[in-house]
Amino acid sequence: MSVKLKKVCKSFGELQVLEDISLEIVPGEIVSIIGASGCGKSTLLRVIAGLEDSDSGSVLIDPELEHSRSFVFQDPLLLDWRKLEANISLPLEITAPQEKSKETLLQEVLALTNLCEHRQKYPHELSGGMRMRASLARALITQPKLIFLDEPFGALDEMTREKLNLEIQQIHQQKPSTIILVTHNLSEAVFMSHRIFVMGLNSGRIEAEITVDQNFPREASFFNENLFQEKLCEVRQVLREAER
Numbered sequence: 001m002s003v004k005l006k007k008v009c010k011s012f013g014e015l016q017v018l019e020d021i022s023l024e025i026v027p028g029e030i031v032s033i034i035g036a037s038g039c040g041k042s043t044l045l046r047v048i049a050g051l052e053d054s055d056s057g058s059v060l061i062d063p064e065l066e067h068s069r070s071f072v073f074q075d076p077l078l079l080d081w082r083k084l085e086a087n088i089s090l091p092l093e094i095t096a097p098q099e100k101s102k103e104t105l106l107q108e109v110l111a112l113t114n115l116c117e118h119r120q121k122y123p124h125e126l127s128g129g130m131r132m133r134a135s136l137a138r139a140l141i142t143q144p145k146l147i148f149l150d151e152p153f154g155a156l157d158e159m160t161r162e163k164l165n166l167e168i169q170q171i172h173q174q175k176p177s178t179i180i181l182v183t184h185n186l187s188e189a190v191f192m193s194h195r196i197f198v199m200g201l202n203s204g205r206i207e208a209e210i211t212v213d214q215n216f217p218r219e220a221s222f223f224n225e226n227l228f229q230e231k232l233c234e235v236r237q238v239l240r241e242a243e244r
């Protein structure tokens with residue numbers, strides 16, 4: 001067990017956003033949370049991440065993972081006055097020293113995210129995709145075992161998003177971690193996930209769980225395979241039902 005939720009409920013005033021949510025995520029798993037806008041995806045992610053308290057129920061996270069968490073949000077939130085390398089290595093300034101040196105860790109994540117040649121640049125000198133990769137590199141530099149991704153590539157074009165999805169899979173292959181992804185993009189959910197949780201629009205519940213039985217890392221050619229198309233249809237169908 002990596003992460004276990006039992007009957008988690010959360011309301012904002014009169015609005016019940018999460019109702020009796022129970023789920024389990026195993027180590028190394030990549031799961032996506034999808035659902036209509038406003039159904040409670042980010043709230044669920046934030047409750048799992050401990051950024052928001054639940055009203056009742058429990059969230060149990062393996063202690064090994066609990067102390068090794070990172071977040072990537074839709075906005076890369078880079079500091080304009082710091083070069084890329086200083087932005088990416090920021091978490092090392094506020095966490096306990098790691099076994100490897102700061103420079104080694106920095107070089108590793110720069111290579112993983114294809115940013116080596118840009119390390120001396122300032123955020124305004126980078127493209128949107130590069131800034132997002134920098135945000136990912138910053139999240140990876142502490143070698144987290146649990147990664148929360150809240151619609152990280154929502155603002156990017158289709159091709160850049162696809163490239164980053166491939167990169168995350170490569171990274172996951174090299175340094176396995178448990179990943180929880182919130183996304184609006186159904187293709188991304190199918191491509192990236194072992195399992196997809198579909199939230200209902202007004203129910204506050206997970207209405208369906210879809211498993212994508214395809215080995216990792218997945219290649220770009222997976223987008224053209226029958227299994228991918230079948231799963232995409234299944235997700236669409238389930239989502240339509242969940243929105244009724």
Ligand SMILES: Nc1ncnc2c1ncn2[C@@H]1O[C@H](COP(=O)(O)OP(=O)(O)OP(=O)(O)O)[C@@H](O)[C@H]1O
Pocket residue numbers: 012015017035036037038039040041042043044
């Ligand atoms: N801090 C808060 N205070 C009051 N209401 C909130 C708060 N955070 C979220 N909500 C409400 O809870 C509901 C779920 O919000 P949430 O952001 O979790 O949805 P979402 O599925 O992630 O939406 P989107 O896909 O549009 O980002 C919404 O109606 C939102 O207005």
